[in-house]
Amino acid sequence: MPVQTERASGDESAGYSGESTDYGKRKSRVIVGAAIIEDGRVLGCARAKPPEVAGKWEFPGGKVESGETEIDALIRECMEELAVRIEVGERVGADVPLAHGRAVLRVYQARLIGGDQPQRLEHAELRWLTAAELGSVAWLPADEPIVAALRPLL
């Protein structure tokens, strides 16, 4: 019941393990994001859904699924969302707690490989942002400290 209730509320980051629906045993999940950097710019992505966060900017990524490494998840999500292959590098900033501590946002640097260019398959908008432009879009709240840590890397 709690799973249904929270999902119905639109709290997508609630983050259940998928291995257990036992409310008392839920674990904190990791949501990975890719800060894809090219020529001193990072790829920002505006969410298309759900309505509560549509138009807010994020890094491509999503939940790490059962049996997947974080790098596997980043590669899978970037292919699903942008149709690009990436190479994953160092972490950017520290974990940012989401949704009452049941999930954290963890962002890694990444770069495009194989000449792939991002396609807007799931987002409302994609934009390459310079350090000076990072503040020109409305990031999801959890992304703010990541964006601050990213600025000197661009």
Ligand SMILES: Nc1nc2c([nH]c(=O)n2[C@H]2C[C@H](O)[C@@H](COP(=O)(O)OP(=O)(O)OP(=O)(O)O)O2)c(=O)[nH]1
């Ligand atoms: N991908 C991503 N999600 C973020 C960021 N910042 C942030 O608060 N989130 C939140 C929004 C969502 O509640 C959650 C990730 O949801 P998602 O919809 O991208 O993940 P997913 O693809 O695995 O989800 P699903 O639709 O398959 O259930 O994390 C970010 O920079 N990137």
